[in-house]
Amino acid sequence: KRTKDCYIRRIVYILGSDRFLISLSYFFSAFPGSRSAFSIALNNNSAMVSYGPFSSDSIIKYKHVFINLGDGYNVETGIFTVPRSGVYSLSVTVYSSARVTLSNCVTLQVNGENVAEAIERSGQDLEDSTSVVVAVQLNAGDQLSARLLQGCSLSDDINHYNTFTGFLVTLGVCVFAQGCLGGPRTDPITSRVAFSFSLFSDENFKCYGPFSEMNKIVIYKNAFLNLGGAYNMNTGVFTVPFSGVYSLAVTIFSDAGSPGNMLAACANLQVNNKVMARAKEFNTNDQEDSATIVVAMHLKVGDMVTVTLSSGCYLCDESYYNTFSGFLLYVTE
Ligand SMILES: *[C@@H]1O[C@H](CO)[C@@H](O)[C@H](O)[C@H]1NC(C)=O
Numbered sequence: 232k233r234t235k236d237c238y239i240r241r242i243v244y245i246l247g248s249d250r251f252l253i254s255l256s257y258f259f260s261a262f263p264g265s266r267s268a269f270s271i272a273l274n275n276n277s278a279m280v281s282y283g284p285f286s287s288d289s290i291i292k293y294k295h296v297f298i299n300l301g302d303g304y305n306v307e308t309g310i311f312t313v314p315r316s317g318v319y320s321l322s323v324t325v326y327s328s329a330r331v332t333l334s335n336c337v338t339l340q341v342n343g344e345n346v347a348e349a350i351e352r353s354g355q356d357l358e359d360s361t362s363v364v365v366a367v368q369l370n371a372g373d374q375l376s377a378r379l380l381q382g383c384s385l386s387d388d389i390n391h392y393n394t395f396t397g398f399l400v401t402l403g404v405c406v407f408a409q410g411c412l413g414g415p416r417t418d419p420i421t422s423r424v425a426f427s428f429s430l431f432s433d434e435n436f437k438c439y440g441p442f443s444e445m446n447k448i449v450i451y452k453n454a455f456l457n458l459g460g461a462y463n464m465n466t467g468v469f470t471v472p473f474s475g476v477y478s479l480a481v482t483i484f485s486d487a488g489s490p491g492n493m494l495a496a497c498a499n500l501q502v503n504n505k506v507m508a509r510a511k512e513f514n515t516n517d518q519e520d521s522a523t524i525v526v527a528m529h530l531k532v533g534d535m536v537t538v539t540l541s542s543g544c545y546l547c548d549e550s551y552y553n554t555f556s557g558f559l560l561y562v563t564e
Pocket of ligand 1: 277
C-alpha cells in the first residue's frame with residue numbers, strides 16, 4: 232500500500248511539474264487546431280503603387296498572403312479574427328516613399344482599441360520605414376486589424392515593404408486547474424513568460440531624457456502584459472525566470488520638435504549590462520523617427536535584460552510609440 236501511494240504521489244508530482252506542463256503545451260501545439268499564424272503583405276504589384284491617403288482612418292486590406300494557418304485572416308475585410316485565446320506576437324512594418332505623400336502612420340488595433348503604432352511623419356527625407364512588435368494577450372473572437380490613419384499613405388510593390396504578422400505563442404487555456412494535481416509547482420501560468428510595455432502610462436506628450444549618464448535604464452510604465460511578473464516596473468529590469476530562448480523586441484520613437492533640431496532617437500538592448508543590440512536615428516533632417524530591434528537570444532535564469540539610453544539620447548511619446556516586449560519561446564533546462 233505504501234509503495235502504491237508513493238508511486239501515485241510521484242506520478243502526480245510529475246504531472247504537476249512545470250516541465251511536464253510545458254512539454255504538454257508543446258505537445259498540444261503540434262495539433263493543427265492549436266496553431267495560429269498569419270503573415271501578409273499589402274500587394275503583389277509589379278509597379279510601386281500607393282495605398283491611401285483616405286479621408287478617415289481605415290482598415291488596411293492586405294492582399295498578399297504568405298501564410299494564414301488556422302484561417303484567422305480575412306483577405307476581403309483585412310480583419311484577423313483570433314481563433315484561440317493566448318499570447319500572440321504581433322508585428323507590423325510600414326513603408327512609404329516620396330512618390331506619394333510621405334507619411335506612414337499605422338495603428339494596430341484589437342476590437343477597435345489601439346495596442347501599438349508605427350509612425351513616421353513630417354520627414355524631410357525621400358522614404359521611410361518603421362516596424363512595431365508587441366506581445367498581447369488575445370481572446371478567441373477578438374478582432375485584430377492594422378489601420379491607416381486619415382491622411383497617411385503607404386507605398387508597396389512585389390517587394391512587400393508593408394507586412395503584418397502574428398502568431399500564437401502560448402495557449403491561454405489552463406490544461407489542469409491550479410492545485411488539482413498536487414506537487415510544489417502546479418500552476419502552469421508560472422511557466423509562461425511574456426511581457427510587453429510602453430513607455431508612459433498617460434497620453435500627454437513628453438520625453439524621457441536626454442541624460443548625462445552613460446547607460447540610463449529606460450523604465451517602461453504602461454503594462455500591456457506581464458505574464459509571470461518578470462518585468463519590474465520600478466527598476467526597468469526584466470529578470471529571466473527560466474533559462475531558454477527568448478524573443479525580444481524594442482521599438483523607439485523620438486520627436487525633435489521641428490526639423491533642423493537634433494533628433495537623437497537611440498537606445499541599447501542590454502543583457503547583464505552588456506550591449507547586445509542598438510537602434511539609432513541620429514540626424515537633423517527629420518522631426519520624427521522610429522526604429523525597431525527584434526532578436527532571439529538564449530538567456531539564463533537570473534539574467535537581467537534592460538533597455539538603456541546612451542548620453543544625449545532621448546525618447547518621446549504621447550501614445551504607444553515606444554515599446555519593449557519579450558517572450559519565452561523554448562525552455563532549455
Ligand atoms: C506575385 O507576382 C509574381 C510575379 O508576377 C508571381 O510570380 C506570383 O505568382 C504572384 N503571387 C501571387 C500570390 O499572386
